[in-house]
Amino acid sequence: MINEEALWIRDKVRAHNKWFEESIPMIASENLMSPLAKEMLISDFADRYAEGLPGKRYYQGNIYVDEVELKAMEMARELFDCNFADLRPISGTVANMAVLFAFAEPGDIITTCALAQGAHISTAKFGAFGLRSVESVNYPFNESDMNLDVDETIKVLKDVRPKVAQFGLSVFLFPPPLKDLMDTFDEIGCTVWYDAAHVLGLIAGGQFQDPLREGVHILSSSTHKTFPGPNHGMLLGDNLDEEQEKALHRAVFPGVTSSHHLHAMAALAVTLAEMKVYAKDYAAQTVKNSRALGEALYERGIEVLCPDLGFTRSHAIAVDVSAHGGGKTVAQDLEDANIICNKNMLPSDTSAVKPSGIRLGVQELTRVGMRESEMTQVAELIARICNKDPPAKVKEDVKELKRGFTKIRYCFNEGEEAYRFHELV
Numbered sequence: 001m002i003n004e005e006a007l008w009i010r011d012k013v014r015a016h017n018k019w020f021e022e023s024i025p026m027i028a029s030e031n032l033m034s035p036l037a038k039e040m041l042i043s044d045f046a047d048r049y050a051e052g053l054p055g056k057r058y059y060q061g062n063i064y065v066d067e068v069e070l071k072a073m074e075m076a077r078e079l080f081d082c083n084f085a086d087l088r089p090i091s092g093t094v095a096n097m098a099v100l101f102a103f104a105e106p107g108d109i110i111t112t113c114a115l116a117q118g119a120h121i122s123t124a125k126f127g128a129f130g131l132r133s134v135e136s137v138n139y140p141f142n143e144s145d146m147n148l149d150v151d152e153t154i155k156v157l158k159d160v161r162p163k164v165a166q167f168g169l170s171v172f173l174f175p176p177p178l179k180d181l182m183d184t185f186d187e188i189g190c191t192v193w194y195d196a197a198h199v200l201g202l203i204a205g206g207q208f209q210d211p212l213r214e215g216v217h218i219l220s221s222s223t224h225k226t227f228p229g230p231n232h233g234m235l236l237g238d239n240l241d242e243e244q245e246k247a248l249h250r251a252v253f254p255g256v257t258s259s260h261h262l263h264a265m266a267a268l269a270v271t272l273a274e275m276k277v278y279a280k281d282y283a284a285q286t287v288k289n290s291r292a293l294g295e296a297l298y299e300r301g302i303e304v305l306c307p308d309l310g311f312t313r314s315h316a317i318a319v320d321v322s323a324h325g326g327g328k329t330v331a332q333d334l335e336d337a338n339i340i341c342n343k344n345m346l347p348s349d350t351s352a353v354k355p356s357g358i359r360l361g362v363q364e365l366t367r368v369g370m371r372e373s374e375m376t377q378v379a380e381l382i383a384r385i386c387n388k389d390p391p392a393k394v395k396e397d398v399k400e401l402k403r404g405f406t407k408i409r410y411c412f413n414e415g416e417e418a419y420r421f422h423e424l425v
C-alpha cells in the first residue's frame with residue numbers, strides 16, 4: 001500500500017524536476033550534481049551515524065565510511081593544494097560557525113563586508129556572527145568596482161586590529177585584493193579567513209584567485225554553488241599550526257555537528273574526483289559565459305554593474321533593474337517566464353525586501369553545455385522581460401532554448417539527463 005499523501009509529495013517533486021528541466025536556472029548559489037554523485041545520496045550512508053574523525057569514531061559500523069572520508073579528505077587537500085581538510089560541516093553556514101567557534105571569542109572584532117555590498121547573512125548580527133557575539137567592522141568598499149578600497153581598508157585594519165579578517169561574498173564579482181593586505185595582516189597578527197562558498201568551483205579550476213596560495217589561513221565553503229557537489233560544507237587550511245587544526249576539528253565536532261551527513265560526504269568525494277578531471281574546463285567556460293552574458297545584456301540597454309571591468313571575474317553578474325520595476329518585480333516576472341533568479345541588494349540599497357537588483361549566475365547553464373552564443377540568447381530573453389514582454393510569451397521561447405540543454409557535462413557520466421531521477425515505486 002502507498003498512501004495518497006506520500007504519492008502527492010512525489011508528484012510535487014516530479015513536477016518540480018520537470019519545471020527545472022524546462023527552465024533556465026540562474027540562481028548563483030545552485031548547481032547540478034553528476035549522476036554518480038547523486039547516486040551516493042540514496043545509498044545506505046544516508047541512514048548512518050559517524051561521530052568524530054575517521055578512525056576515531058564513537059560508534060561502530062564505519063569501516064567503509066572511514067575509508068571514503070579519508071579518501072575524500074586526501075582528494076580535497078590535493079585538489080586545493082593544502083594540508084588541512086575537514087569535510088564534516090553539513091553546510092557553508094555550519095562551516096562558518098565552526099570557524100567562529102575555533103578562532104573567535106564573544107566580543108572579539110572580525111572585519112568583513114556589509115550585507116548591501118554582497119556579504120552573506122552568516123556575517124550579520126542576526127546570523128552566525130551574532131550567535132557567537134562577535135563585533136563586526138565593515139571594510140570600506142568602492143561601489144564603482146564592487147571591491148574593497150585598499151588604502152582605506154588598511155587604515156581600518158590598523159585602527160581596529162581585528163582578531164580575524166574575513167573575506168568572501170554572496171555577490172562575489174571580483175577577487176578581494178588579499179596580496180595588497182598581507183603585510184598589514186602580518187603586522188596585526190590576525191587570522192585570515194576566506195569564505196569561498198560561491199567561488200569554490202572556480203578556485204578548483206584555477207580561475208578567480210587562489211586564496212590559500214595568497215596566504216589565507218582558513219577557507220570555509222559550501223560545496224554546491226560553483227563547486228557542483230551536494231548541499232554540504234567543508235573547511236580547508238594551510239599555514240595553520242597544530243593547535244589551530246585541533247581547534248577547528250573540535251569546533252566541527254562536538255562543536256556544531258554531532259553526526260555529519262555521510263551520504264553527502266560520499267557525493268562530495270565523487271565530485272572531488274570529477275573536479276580533478278573537469279574543473280579547469282568547466283571553470284574557464286563558466287567565467288567566459290558570465291562575461292558574455294554581462295556584455296549581451298549591457299548591449300541591450302540593461303544596467304549590468306561594472307561594465308568597465310568586464311562585468312565580472314566570477315560566475316555571477318549583478319544587474320540594476322530599478323528602471324524596470326526593481327528587483328522584486330523583475331525576479332517575479334522572470335520566474336513566470338521560467339527564468340529562475342533572485343532579487344538582490346546592491347550597494348546603494350537600504351531595503352533588503354525592495355532591492356534594486358537581481359543576481360544572475362551561469363554555472364548551471366555551463367554544466368548543461370551552454371556557451372557564449374547561448375548566453376546571447378539568454379540575455380535576449382531576460383531583456384524582453386525587463387522591457388515588459390508578457391512572461392507567458394517569453395516562457396515558450398525559454399522552453400524551446402532549454403530543450404537542447406538538459407544533459408549534464410563536465411562529469412563522468414557526461415550526456416546523461418540532468419533533471420530526471422529513477423522511479424523507485
Ligand SMILES: *Cc1c(COP(=O)(O)O)cnc(C)c1O
Nearest residue numbers: 091092093120168169170197222
Ligand atoms: C551561500 C553562502 C554561505 C552559506 O552556505 P550554505 O551552504 O547555504 O549554508 C556562506 N557564505 C557565503 C558567502 C555564501 O554565499
